[in-house]
Each structure stands twice: as C-alpha cells, then as structure tokens.
Amino acid sequence: MSDLSRLLRLTRPLKGMLWLGFILACLASLANFGLLFLSGWLLAGAAAAGLGGIATQNLFNLFMPAAGVRFFATVRILARYAERLVTHDAALRVVSVLRGWSFERLIPRSPLLETRHRSGDILARFVGDTDRMGQFPLDALLPFGVAAVCSTISVLIMALFSVPVALLMALTLLLIGAAAPFLAGKPVDRIMQAYAKAADALRADSVETVQALGDIAFCGATERTLKRLEAYQTSLSAGQYRLAAITHAARQSVAFIGMLTAAGVIGLAANALQHHRLSAAELPMLALGCLAAFEQVSGLIPARQALGRAMLSARRVFALCDMPPPVPQPERTPPLPLTPDLTMQDVTLAYPGSHVPVLHGLSLSVQAGERVGIIGPSGEGKSSLGRLLMRLAEYQRGSVCFGGVDLRTLSTQTLSGRVGVLSQTFHLQQGSIRHNLRIACPDADENEMWAALQAAHLDTEIRAMTKGLDTRVGEHGVCLSGGQARRLAVAQIILRRPAWLLLDEPTEGLTPEAGQALIGSLLMALPAATVLCITHRPEPLTFMNRVLRLENGQLHPREIPAHPTP
Amino acid sequence: MQQIMQDRGTHTLPGLIRLSAIPLGVAIGLGGVCAALLVVQMGCLARIVDDLAFRSHPFSAEHALISSLLAATLARCLLQWCADMAGERAGILAVSSLRQHLFRHLFRVGPVGLAGEETGAIATALTDGIDTLHPYIAQYLPRAAAMVVLPLLILGVVAGLDGWSFLILACTGPLIPVFMALVGFRAQAMMDRQWTQLLLLGSSFLDSLQGLTTLRLFGRARERVSLVIQMAEGHRQSTMQVMRVAFLTSAVLEFFSSLAIALVAIVFGARLLTGHVTFYTAFFVLLLAPEYFAPLRAFSASYHARQNAVSAMTRLSALMALPELQGDAPSSLPSAPLATIICRDLRTGYGDGPDVLLSLSATFGSDVLSVITGASGSGKSTLIRLLLGMMPVRSGKISGLDEAGHPIPQKAWKIGWVPQAPTLLDGTIADTLRLAAPDADIEHLRKAASLAGVLTFIENLPDGFDTKVGEHGAALSGGEIRRLVLARALLTDPQVLVFDEPTADLDPENAARVAASIQRLAQGRIVIAISHRPDVLSRAGQVLCLRDGRLVPEMDKGIAA
Incomplete structure (x- = not known):
C-alpha cells in the first residue's frame, strides 16, 4: 500500500468533515467567480443601456443582477468563513488521530527507540511530521479538488457565451493546473528532502547540545559545536531560499499567464463582437470571468509543495512505526498465578x-x-x-x-x-x-x-x-x-x-x-x-x-x- | 557579523527588524513600485475593454495598449518576485543570527543555569519558536507596509477619476484596521495560551518517548496513548479558539469590502444608465476597488504570523534573560601549569535560594588525590560546580596558583570533567573521544583509552573505535561511558581532573582498577573526586567531608572498613 493511500485511510474517521469542507470551499470559489462575472456584466449592461437612450434605459432592469451580486457576495463570505472553520478543525483532528495512532505503534518498539534513534529526531518526527500529515487534506488535497471542480464549471459557463474563449481558457487552465505543479514538483521535492534532512539534523543537534552543554564546554568543543550548528543553519537557509525562489516564481508566472490569457480572451471576444456573436456587455464579463478563474488555480503550486512535504513526513512516520517490534506482544495472555516462580x-x-x-x-x-x-x-x-x-x-x-x-x-x-x-x-x-x-x-x-x-x-x-x-x-x-x-x-x-x-x-x-x-x-x-x-x-x-x-x-x-x- | 551578534538589542523584535533592515527596505520599496505598476495594468485593461466594447475599435488597433498591458504585467511579476525574495532574505537573516546568538548564550548560561528548564521545551523554542519569526519578517512586515502604500495610491488615482467612489472608499477603508486592532488584542491573549500548550505538548512528548519503557514497566503505556490524544485535542481546542476569532475578523473584513465595492458598483450603475460617467471610468475604478482592499485581506491573513512571532519572542526572551552563570567557554590559551587551587570562605546557592555552601575553605594540590565525601545534599556537587566555573560564588574566592605562586585566572585552567552520568553525543566511540581533540589520530586515542582503562573493552567490540553509541550511550554501561569520558578528558592532558562518583556502576574488580588509575593520574595533576566508596577513599591523600555545606572533621573510617 502506498504512503498516500495509507494516509488517506488514516484520515477516514474524518471523511464527513473533510467532504463538507470541500463542498464549502467549492461554493466559496464559485461564488467569487459568479460575483466578478455578474458585476462585469452589470456594469457593461448598464453602460450599453445608457448609450442606447431612454427606451433601453427603461428596459434595463438593474434590480435582478444587483440582487445576484449581493447573493454571490453573501455566499462567498459565509461559505469561506464556514469552510475555514471546518477544514482547520478537521486538520487538527487528523493530527490528534495520527499522534495517537503513531504513539500506539511505537509502544512495542520502545527498546528500538532507546538505541537506534536520537530522541530529538523522534520529537521532530512526531510533532512536526504528524502536523504536516494532518495539514495534508487541507493544504494539498483541497486546492486540487477545488481547482478541478470550479475551473471546469467556470469554463462551461464561459462556453455558454463563446466557445473559442472557453477553449482558450480550458487550455491555459490545464497547463497551469496539471503541467506546472508536475514540472515544479520534482525539483521542489528534491530541495525539500535536503531541507528536511538539515532541519532534522539541526533539531537533533539542538536537543543534544542542550542536554550535553556541560560536557561539550569542558571538551573545549563549544566553538566547534556552534560552527556545526551554524553550518546546518546555512544549508537550511539555502534550501529555504531556493524553495521560496521556486514558489514565488511559480506564483508570478501564473499571474502573468493569467493576464496573457485575459488579453487573448479579450481578443477572441472582440472578434466575436465584430461578427455579432456576442453583445458589447458580454466582453467585460468574459474578461473578468477569466481573471476570476485564474484565482482558482493560483494555489496549486503551493499545494503541490504541501503534498511533497506531507509525503516526506508520511514516509518517515511510517518507516518508524513499521520497524519490526523486537519482541512480539500478544494481546491475549494466559492468567498468571499470584506468586509466580x-x-x-x-x-x-x-x-x-x-x-x-x-x-x-x-x-x-x-x-x-x-x-x-x-x-x-x-x-x-x-x-x-x-x-x-x-x-x-x-x-x-x-x-x-x-x-x-x-x-x-x-x-x-x-x-x-x-x-x-x-x-x-x-x-x-x-x-x-x-x-x-x-x-x-x-x-x-x-x-x-x-x-x-x-x-x-x-x-x-x-x-x-x-x-x-x-x-x-x-x-x-x-x-x-x-x-x-x-x-x-x-x-x-x-x-x-x-x-x-x-x-x-x-x-x-x-x-x-x-x-x-x-x-x-x-x-x-x-x-x-x-x-x-x-x-x-x-x-x-x-x-x-x-x-x-x-x-x-x-x-x-x-x-x-x-x-x-x- | 560578530558585531551584530553581540548587539544586545537583537533579542527584541525591533532589534531583529533593524538587523534585516536593508533587504526589508528593498522588499518594501519594490512593493511600492509594483503597486504603481498594478494601477497602470488596470488602467490599460479598462481602456482596452472600453475601446473594444463601446468605441467599436477593432482589436488590431489596440496593439500598443495590449503591449503596454503585458509589459506592465511582466515588469510587475518580475519586481514582485524580487520583492518577495528580498523579504525571504530578511527573514532568513534574522532567524539565523538569532539562533546562533541564542546557542552562544545557552553555553554561557551553562548546565547549572539550565537545570530547571526542560530540554524539549528549549529545543522547541530554538527550532519551531525561532522559525515563526521568518513569516513575520518575510511576509507580515512587507504586507503591513503594502497596506499603507497601495490603498493610498489607489485612493489618489480614484480621486482623480470619480468623486463619489473616492468618498465611499475613503470612508470605508480606515474602518477596517480599527476593527482589526480591536479583535487582534483578544486574539493575542489567546495565542499566548496556545503557544504554552504547544511547548508543553512538544516537551511532554519527548518525555513520554524517553520514558516509554518505564511506562511499559508500570503497565501504563496504553493509557499514555489516550493522554497523547488528549493533549492533541487540547491543542486543537485552543488553536480553534484563536482561529475562530481570526476567521471572524477576515469574514467581517470581507463583508466591509464587499459592501464598499457593491456601493461603488451601484452608484456607477445608476450613473451609467443616465450616461453621466464613461464605462472606462467605471470599469477602471471597479478593477481597482478590490485591489484597494486586497492588501488588508493579505495583511489579516498573515496577522497570525505577528501573533505567533510575538508569543515565540516572549519565550525566547525568557531564555535570553537566563543569567550567564558560566560565562564564555574556557580559553584555550597556554598558561603556566596550575599547581594549587585555594578556596577561601566560599558561600553560594541557587537562584534566590538559601546558601548551599557556607564559608568553605580548602586547598587542592597536585600529586595528591583529593576526595570530597558526604551525604547526598551536603554540597559536594555544588563545590565541584564552583571549581568547574559552572556557577558564580556569592562570596569568597577561588584562586589558582602556578608553581612559582603566580595566580592563574580560573578561565585559563585546563580542566577535565568526568560526571557521574555523562551525556554522550550520537556518533562512534572515536567521535566521542575526538570531541575534545578533533585532530587526534588513532594512536592518541588508543593511548588515552589505555590510560583510562577502556582500551581492551573498545578493542573487543566488533567495530572497535567505530562502534556507534546511542543517545545517552544507550549501548554502553554507565561505567564504560565514564571511562570513555575520562579517556576523552585525558586527550587534552588537563591540569585539573574532576570526577563525580568515578566507581559508581562498577563491580569491585573494575572499581579497584579505576581507583588505582585515578591515583596514578594524580601524578603532576590536581585530581578531585566526589566519592563515598572505600576503594576511592582508601587511596585519597586528602579527604574533605561535607555536611550541610560545611567541612566537618573526617568521618570515622567505618564505611571504608
């Protein structure tokens, strides 16, 4: 069984909560799309009606779209608030499930902990790794699910107005949603592994150094220990800096591609407008819709990173919890006499x-x-x-x-x-x-x-x-x-x-x-x-x-x- | 760098901010340029859409505008990247120098000063605690600056475009920070509680793990599982308390901003219908309006970064405030060999507690094995700690003299210390020994091991000097660990050797061997040992018997019989 499916199985007790969080997240994201889409149309529609003279002005009903805008705005606020509460609570519940589970697994393995692993590592594993594993549904799964569902719906809505525009958007959204996380994933995983190693070493060394402070000082090793800690820090900082460089570059690339696509959408829409397949009011609507749709995929690259981090943690936690126990501990044992020999x-x-x-x-x-x-x-x-x-x-x-x-x-x-x-x-x-x-x-x-x-x-x-x-x-x-x-x-x-x-x-x-x-x-x-x-x-x-x-x-x-x- | 680390101001948040002022300034400055480019970008977009939809321009006529839109976008993306990276640089700089500073401080505090602290809690503060400062400096501070720059810029642009919209934005904008400050105050108090919980959880788990075998021997390991879950649940509840406030804050924030944008849109809608404003103006303002509130939203999203950082800083400052009992590491400067240590009227104690040693005077000379004895709690260990320089005296004086009677400062003494339960670092036996002398070759190691009587033991191990020792030397017995530590001390040829219960854990044969070797080591050295075992006492040249912090006449030899 892969680490991923094993982790998913461990989160099963909270399935209901996680699904609820997912639905709320989709709702919030779609409401945001609807809000921008509709307000673009509202404004442009009013402007077009204004240009058309008194007759069209009277025909234009400002009330319905304005109510729609208010509806979407309210849904967005409420859904986002509820989603955050539900998903964060679920993530923390996953953490406590994982902590209990892994501690229980470690009990029969206690003799191994004494000799094989530094307890500083264990602490890092338990506190840090279970935290990251618990955050995994929220940080890694949710953004992918929401992006897939919401961008599909957004593209379908766009297709109702202009098929070429919808096709262009589907293409670029797929590029960002599927290709970019995949491309950025490998180097990020590599850097993250090195980073995790340095972080582990720093943590284990910190525990050890604090415990053996006196012994180190009396060996005259203070300066050398400080140098070593500094070296860990340096490689930690380098990894952090490289990771940040990739993340920020990916974020800005998505922003640029988004604007590029918006320009393309405007071009296609202008073409349709000239051939009277589209009304003037619909052009700003599509442009804003395009920008809103890109907001849905902007979280995918951080999500890919979170996935890598969670899998790294899961691998370490499972490796530790899967060591064969040195002595089998039967669940049911025969009764012992009161005074055994x-x-x-x-x-x-x-x-x-x-x-x-x-x-x-x-x-x-x-x-x-x-x-x-x-x-x-x-x-x-x-x-x-x-x-x-x-x-x-x-x-x-x-x-x-x-x-x-x-x-x-x-x-x-x-x-x-x-x-x-x-x-x-x-x-x-x-x-x-x-x-x-x-x-x-x-x-x-x-x-x-x-x-x-x-x-x-x-x-x-x-x-x-x-x-x-x-x-x-x-x-x-x-x-x-x-x-x-x-x-x-x-x-x-x-x-x-x-x-x-x-x-x-x-x-x-x-x-x-x-x-x-x-x-x-x-x-x-x-x-x-x-x-x-x-x-x-x-x-x-x-x-x-x-x-x-x-x-x-x-x-x-x-x-x-x-x-x-x- | 050295100078910066000595700066006492670095252990406060403002001190840290000063430390990373240059990259932080770059991040904020570039952020401002990006804000201007954003306005250009939105202006181009509004103009293009207006031209195409309402002025019947063909798309081909918009090339210049499209190019400037894309150029502005590209420039903004690149500069924003640079700004973000400058922020990262600032965060990394602050975190790494603070960590180094703290480690150095802990060494000056020494083991006696840290005795009341929990290792797990300190390690968590040194790692996770310090790490929380990174998002604060890298993200929160630039965002806090952006919260001022971008809204003001947009407000200025909107003022030039449309009076009504300016009025709406100018009125709603300032409400939000006021509201957030009110809520933030309460969230801070909650965050403080949560941070203590987090530390408690961290150190309690290290403790549970280290004591897992003991828990099993009491048949209580299974129950501990539910306690671990309970602690995690407690953590969840206190986290969610803070989160609920934080989420409510951002929901209210969003409500305000939606209300303001809707108001702008409706006011425009009515005027567009009557043709009082152009679509360009309306669209431009409407594109800018969300950006007016966006920095506020981003700021509130990273607001907990500040709260985390402030909470962590409280804990870190407490560590920083621990008195530096031990001072700097002993200097390795060569000095004349120490011949005598004279203690006169020593009085000392722990923290604000009562005196543990009362007016104690003693002389330790070389070539003589001095043994300190007495019941537990009589002040033996405290006397040793004074001699080792781990804690200061309250009154009295410890002086060291060379053969000619010239004083040698305590920092310049070459002391080897063999505690009763030394902590071995992870690594091989050779690594353990080389902690004292990193360049020692294997011959030196063998010689020292043989002097300490541990060479045969090492060579009988399948991996010899390359045998791994676990944390606390889990694979070795207490006596072997102490002999390894003695060998390590001997590598530096110390002038003073201090032992704490050197023959504990040893069977009579080994104990006799160790006692004899300690007596041999006293040739040309000052050797001081705490012991109450006859094997050591019988070889003592001088016995100091302590009771309740005072010297008492030597006990009758009953125990040595």
Missing part, C-alpha cells in the same frame, strides 16, 4: 546484528519467595537477563516459564502486573512528585502516597519542600538529587505492591549506608516478594538467599559476601 533452561540471547550471544545456555530457577542475587563484571549481560524477563529483549533458544506459563505467551503489560522493576535507567516523568506516583499507581490516595514515601525514607525531605507532593521533578529528575530520585522510584514500586521485584543495580549512586537502607526499606515494605537482584555492589547481596555469578553467558553459584558492618 521462574524456570529458565538453556537460554540463549543475542541482539540482532551481533554475532556474540550475551546469554549462552543459561539456566536458572527461582522459587516463589526466594531472593536471588546475580553478580558479574559490567558489560556481561546482567541487564539483558532482566530485559529478557520483562519481554523487552527476545531470546532465541531455550525455554522460560514464569508462574508455569511460557514466557513467549506473555507481554510486558501482563508482566508489569506482577513484577516491579527498579532499573538503572528508570525515568521520572516531567511534572510533580504526585504525578509520578500516580503513574505508578493511579488509584493511590494521599495517605498511601505518604506511606510509600515513608517506606522509601523520602517523606521527611518532601515534607520539608515548600510545595510538598506538588514539587516538580523536572526533566530526568533534575530538581531532585540522584539519591532522592532513586528513592522516589522505590516509592513508586512500593505503591504497586508487586509479587516480584526485579532490581537492576538498585543502589548505584548511593552511599553504601544509603544503599543498604534503600534495599532494606524496599524489602521491609514488600517482605513476601520474590527478588531477582542484579548488582555488582555488596550491599544488596546481604539480603539475598543465594548469589549467582554471570560469566560467559552462564550462571555459577557464589557465596554470599559477608555482611558489611553498618
């Missing part, structure tokens, strides 16, 4: 594109209620074990049973109902502390929140903040210290009361005492939880029943290190 047998996991498996013939069995620690050198795939369990990374060989259910029949969504994950890369959302706790557990009331914060040893600090639970967390938890952010993540998990805890380097960035206290408080709040704890630090291990070491993709039993003196 885990059995892994001979499991091998290799990431796509990498020849070396991270886990190789790994076996592990964890009973409900057990606390198991996994240690091992960094970069050995300890985290991959956790990702595998949560259905974020796919294993190629072996079998995994969680609560007696084959892991392949489960989804991250289902697993999240049983497993609480405290990972190295936890993410706090923008917004208040309350908002973040609500994300973890939407039903939690104020008391439950404070209880969870107390269990995570965060309550005193938050009570000391002037805004309390409504303190903003800031991006990546910037306004909280690293330790506070970690304890907030723990409070989030405590609120969810999961049967399983999957801890991935839970004490990182904390002092040994604080780390010990953190794990202690978490396990005190959730005493019955089965724990799988991935760590290289000694503090969490003292809480474990047994410890395994991950080496060369396999697990080997280890002794629990001595309890560090507090």
Whole structure:
C-alpha cells in the first residue's frame, strides 16, 4: 500500500468533515467567480443601456443582477468563513488521530527507540511530521479538488457565451493546473528532502547540545559545536531560499499567464463582437470571468509543495512505526498465578546484528519467595537477563516459564502486573512528585502516597519542600538529587505492591549506608516478594538467599559476601 | 557579523527588524513600485475593454495598449518576485543570527543555569519558536507596509477619476484596521495560551518517548496513548479558539469590502444608465476597488504570523534573560601549569535560594588525590560546580596558583570533567573521544583509552573505535561511558581532573582498577573526586567531608572498613 493511500485511510474517521469542507470551499470559489462575472456584466449592461437612450434605459432592469451580486457576495463570505472553520478543525483532528495512532505503534518498539534513534529526531518526527500529515487534506488535497471542480464549471459557463474563449481558457487552465505543479514538483521535492534532512539534523543537534552543554564546554568543543550548528543553519537557509525562489516564481508566472490569457480572451471576444456573436456587455464579463478563474488555480503550486512535504513526513512516520517490534506482544495472555516462580533452561540471547550471544545456555530457577542475587563484571549481560524477563529483549533458544506459563505467551503489560522493576535507567516523568506516583499507581490516595514515601525514607525531605507532593521533578529528575530520585522510584514500586521485584543495580549512586537502607526499606515494605537482584555492589547481596555469578553467558553459584558492618 | 551578534538589542523584535533592515527596505520599496505598476495594468485593461466594447475599435488597433498591458504585467511579476525574495532574505537573516546568538548564550548560561528548564521545551523554542519569526519578517512586515502604500495610491488615482467612489472608499477603508486592532488584542491573549500548550505538548512528548519503557514497566503505556490524544485535542481546542476569532475578523473584513465595492458598483450603475460617467471610468475604478482592499485581506491573513512571532519572542526572551552563570567557554590559551587551587570562605546557592555552601575553605594540590565525601545534599556537587566555573560564588574566592605562586585566572585552567552520568553525543566511540581533540589520530586515542582503562573493552567490540553509541550511550554501561569520558578528558592532558562518583556502576574488580588509575593520574595533576566508596577513599591523600555545606572533621573510617 502506498504512503498516500495509507494516509488517506488514516484520515477516514474524518471523511464527513473533510467532504463538507470541500463542498464549502467549492461554493466559496464559485461564488467569487459568479460575483466578478455578474458585476462585469452589470456594469457593461448598464453602460450599453445608457448609450442606447431612454427606451433601453427603461428596459434595463438593474434590480435582478444587483440582487445576484449581493447573493454571490453573501455566499462567498459565509461559505469561506464556514469552510475555514471546518477544514482547520478537521486538520487538527487528523493530527490528534495520527499522534495517537503513531504513539500506539511505537509502544512495542520502545527498546528500538532507546538505541537506534536520537530522541530529538523522534520529537521532530512526531510533532512536526504528524502536523504536516494532518495539514495534508487541507493544504494539498483541497486546492486540487477545488481547482478541478470550479475551473471546469467556470469554463462551461464561459462556453455558454463563446466557445473559442472557453477553449482558450480550458487550455491555459490545464497547463497551469496539471503541467506546472508536475514540472515544479520534482525539483521542489528534491530541495525539500535536503531541507528536511538539515532541519532534522539541526533539531537533533539542538536537543543534544542542550542536554550535553556541560560536557561539550569542558571538551573545549563549544566553538566547534556552534560552527556545526551554524553550518546546518546555512544549508537550511539555502534550501529555504531556493524553495521560496521556486514558489514565488511559480506564483508570478501564473499571474502573468493569467493576464496573457485575459488579453487573448479579450481578443477572441472582440472578434466575436465584430461578427455579432456576442453583445458589447458580454466582453467585460468574459474578461473578468477569466481573471476570476485564474484565482482558482493560483494555489496549486503551493499545494503541490504541501503534498511533497506531507509525503516526506508520511514516509518517515511510517518507516518508524513499521520497524519490526523486537519482541512480539500478544494481546491475549494466559492468567498468571499470584506468586509466580521462574524456570529458565538453556537460554540463549543475542541482539540482532551481533554475532556474540550475551546469554549462552543459561539456566536458572527461582522459587516463589526466594531472593536471588546475580553478580558479574559490567558489560556481561546482567541487564539483558532482566530485559529478557520483562519481554523487552527476545531470546532465541531455550525455554522460560514464569508462574508455569511460557514466557513467549506473555507481554510486558501482563508482566508489569506482577513484577516491579527498579532499573538503572528508570525515568521520572516531567511534572510533580504526585504525578509520578500516580503513574505508578493511579488509584493511590494521599495517605498511601505518604506511606510509600515513608517506606522509601523520602517523606521527611518532601515534607520539608515548600510545595510538598506538588514539587516538580523536572526533566530526568533534575530538581531532585540522584539519591532522592532513586528513592522516589522505590516509592513508586512500593505503591504497586508487586509479587516480584526485579532490581537492576538498585543502589548505584548511593552511599553504601544509603544503599543498604534503600534495599532494606524496599524489602521491609514488600517482605513476601520474590527478588531477582542484579548488582555488582555488596550491599544488596546481604539480603539475598543465594548469589549467582554471570560469566560467559552462564550462571555459577557464589557465596554470599559477608555482611558489611553498618 | 560578530558585531551584530553581540548587539544586545537583537533579542527584541525591533532589534531583529533593524538587523534585516536593508533587504526589508528593498522588499518594501519594490512593493511600492509594483503597486504603481498594478494601477497602470488596470488602467490599460479598462481602456482596452472600453475601446473594444463601446468605441467599436477593432482589436488590431489596440496593439500598443495590449503591449503596454503585458509589459506592465511582466515588469510587475518580475519586481514582485524580487520583492518577495528580498523579504525571504530578511527573514532568513534574522532567524539565523538569532539562533546562533541564542546557542552562544545557552553555553554561557551553562548546565547549572539550565537545570530547571526542560530540554524539549528549549529545543522547541530554538527550532519551531525561532522559525515563526521568518513569516513575520518575510511576509507580515512587507504586507503591513503594502497596506499603507497601495490603498493610498489607489485612493489618489480614484480621486482623480470619480468623486463619489473616492468618498465611499475613503470612508470605508480606515474602518477596517480599527476593527482589526480591536479583535487582534483578544486574539493575542489567546495565542499566548496556545503557544504554552504547544511547548508543553512538544516537551511532554519527548518525555513520554524517553520514558516509554518505564511506562511499559508500570503497565501504563496504553493509557499514555489516550493522554497523547488528549493533549492533541487540547491543542486543537485552543488553536480553534484563536482561529475562530481570526476567521471572524477576515469574514467581517470581507463583508466591509464587499459592501464598499457593491456601493461603488451601484452608484456607477445608476450613473451609467443616465450616461453621466464613461464605462472606462467605471470599469477602471471597479478593477481597482478590490485591489484597494486586497492588501488588508493579505495583511489579516498573515496577522497570525505577528501573533505567533510575538508569543515565540516572549519565550525566547525568557531564555535570553537566563543569567550567564558560566560565562564564555574556557580559553584555550597556554598558561603556566596550575599547581594549587585555594578556596577561601566560599558561600553560594541557587537562584534566590538559601546558601548551599557556607564559608568553605580548602586547598587542592597536585600529586595528591583529593576526595570530597558526604551525604547526598551536603554540597559536594555544588563545590565541584564552583571549581568547574559552572556557577558564580556569592562570596569568597577561588584562586589558582602556578608553581612559582603566580595566580592563574580560573578561565585559563585546563580542566577535565568526568560526571557521574555523562551525556554522550550520537556518533562512534572515536567521535566521542575526538570531541575534545578533533585532530587526534588513532594512536592518541588508543593511548588515552589505555590510560583510562577502556582500551581492551573498545578493542573487543566488533567495530572497535567505530562502534556507534546511542543517545545517552544507550549501548554502553554507565561505567564504560565514564571511562570513555575520562579517556576523552585525558586527550587534552588537563591540569585539573574532576570526577563525580568515578566507581559508581562498577563491580569491585573494575572499581579497584579505576581507583588505582585515578591515583596514578594524580601524578603532576590536581585530581578531585566526589566519592563515598572505600576503594576511592582508601587511596585519597586528602579527604574533605561535607555536611550541610560545611567541612566537618573526617568521618570515622567505618564505611571504608
């Protein structure tokens, strides 16, 4: 299926609104034609009658055409107003449909977003591309449809008065309506692609630069970064300038051809007048009609550009949303027992594109209620074990049973109902502390929140903040210290009361005492939880029943290190 | 150009307009010539039609008029093109210099000054926000000028042709801008709201995406879909509120102009019937009448460009107003090697907040590993930020001395910084390292990597130094990222090395290795590390223990046991 038809299918829920907008747009355009056409005739008719003497003056009825002029003027105003309201509203509705749709598509692809694409690009894609795709019916489709319908009707009306005039107009309108957008289309598409690339690069670089401001400055790379940003800007400006040159040139060409055609129409009409096939009053009418008809096609070249832009955006959005999800997420999943156990047998996991498996013939069995620690050198795939369990990374060989259910029949969504994950890369959302706790557990009331914060040893600090639970967390938890952010993540998990805890380097960035206290408080709040704890630090291990070491993709039993003196 | 960018005035709209004054002037001047040509064009057309329809001239007698009509049209099209392009030039000039200016400013603000801001919102302001200034300068301003020139010109011509029509146009014309100003005021307030919404939407999506996996682990990703739709719906509603006003304005505008044109036509119609005016006059005036109102219509169509630009400018000015905590980038001028850093009575804090460091004094010498320790929130990171020059002191002094005791300004210190969670830029490992030394060859990279203890790791990767690292180094572990950043810092042979939790995320063996290498690096350098881990503390030559922003006597060695 082509991108175009796919995009059209996505806009289907708003078909009625879009058709209504189209009809209103045609109405406004035709009313404009009628207005100019009729007023030309009115004026010339009155002049001809005036020249004809008293008799013709009395015969000339000024009332009917004047009423017609008023009618067309009113229709034009009302139809244009309604059309703008309807089409803009529809376009924005299309945008929200597209945003929801693409976000939903990205959910099972979330692991890919972390590694393959810069989130600056994603932001550009999502906000910018869905915007342009939403504008597509309004900016690209509507002008073509209106031009086709209205210029046909206009030419037919002209043909009632003079066939040669109508033929000349049909010819030039076709030239502008069909040939010009086609001719201008190719170079415009090319420039636009280069432009979009530079714009993407600038945007991604802006996000990155703002995020890594300090790192860049301390590498002495400030000037170089500014130069690179300036270079993007230069190529962006060049593209913008070239695009503008083509657009404006096309617009002025249409204006010139319009006037040229009007001259031709006048010539043909004068000829007909001489042969008495046309009355004097009809010549100005045809001239004005011709100018009005050209107004109908003047928007086609910008529309062609909008079409190119929308297709470019659609291609990128669809490409991103069509990446194969790394792990299939079944919609219907079998029910899980309340306290599941885990059995892994001979499991091998290799990431796509990498020849070396991270886990190789790994076996592990964890009973409900057990606390198991996994240690091992960094970069050995300890985290991959956790990702595998949560259905974020796919294993190629072996079998995994969680609560007696084959892991392949489960989804991250289902697993999240049983497993609480405290990972190295936890993410706090923008917004208040309350908002973040609500994300973890939407039903939690104020008391439950404070209880969870107390269990995570965060309550005193938050009570000391002037805004309390409504303190903003800031991006990546910037306004909280690293330790506070970690304890907030723990409070989030405590609120969810999961049967399983999957801890991935839970004490990182904390002092040994604080780390010990953190794990202690978490396990005190959730005493019955089965724990799988991935760590290289000694503090969490003292809480474990047994410890395994991950080496060369396999697990080997280890002794629990001595309890560090507090 | 340099001078222009330093101009403090560029961060206001009038400043930007001054910046692009020349192309803007060309655009407006050419627009005026085009207006005159339009009148000529319409005059020719009216004359031709009159001659052919009412004076029984044959078409062949009109060659001269037809030629002048086409010549005027051609000239007008060409000049209008030039005028439009001059406008584009003006817009591009303003946008690109403002963007460059803002980026430079952000570097001077530094990471501490930006800590409260959201990256997505800043990026949106820097890209989309600044982009809205282009249509304002390229289209709105020339149109605003055309709104004065063309109607006055037409009014003048009509005054010479027909008194009644002049009266009608002169009375109705000024009503329209008055009406628009009234409505525009309300639309502006709405637009301000919408702009905040747009920014909120932009940054909330970046946030939702970056946290998508976390949302899934909470089982909340599906719900987020409806929130995304809700945000888009909110955006639609607030946009439509503004649009409704804008569309109503132009509908009323059109009503006024239609009324005026109809009045002109009817007054002419009656007089034509009685033969009091010529068809030429009537037709000419009627051709000009829509053009009299056209600039107003075009102006009202691009009026939202002004509103967008003003709203965006508010946000951009707020960014511009952020205090430049960090100042200019450290200078790369060679200076005598730094031997000692002396901090005396340092006191500092964030924004208007209370002091975070209270009268802190310390000395950091070379050849000694200095470790700063203390509970979270004790002021460790703040002390480091002061040493790095990321924020100013409220009182007290930080001075650096060379071996002979001569002072070296802080800007001239060569500092390498290894944060706890560094941000890696997109690119390969080699690109990451070369951020500090763009001309370093592979041997240099290998040497630095080996000093940082990360060479074996890199060489064991299938693509070695050409391995891609994702945003935030998604493919590497925290410890590896920090070691890469250390290697990067070592490429420039810094006089001061600052570490924040260098052994976080590391298993005991690697942590011991890193701690040992940090101790080795202290030879001939000032090395300062924040840490509370025994592996680092046990190798410290000097331990500074902070509590509530003050130095306290070193803790008992309990944690290091």
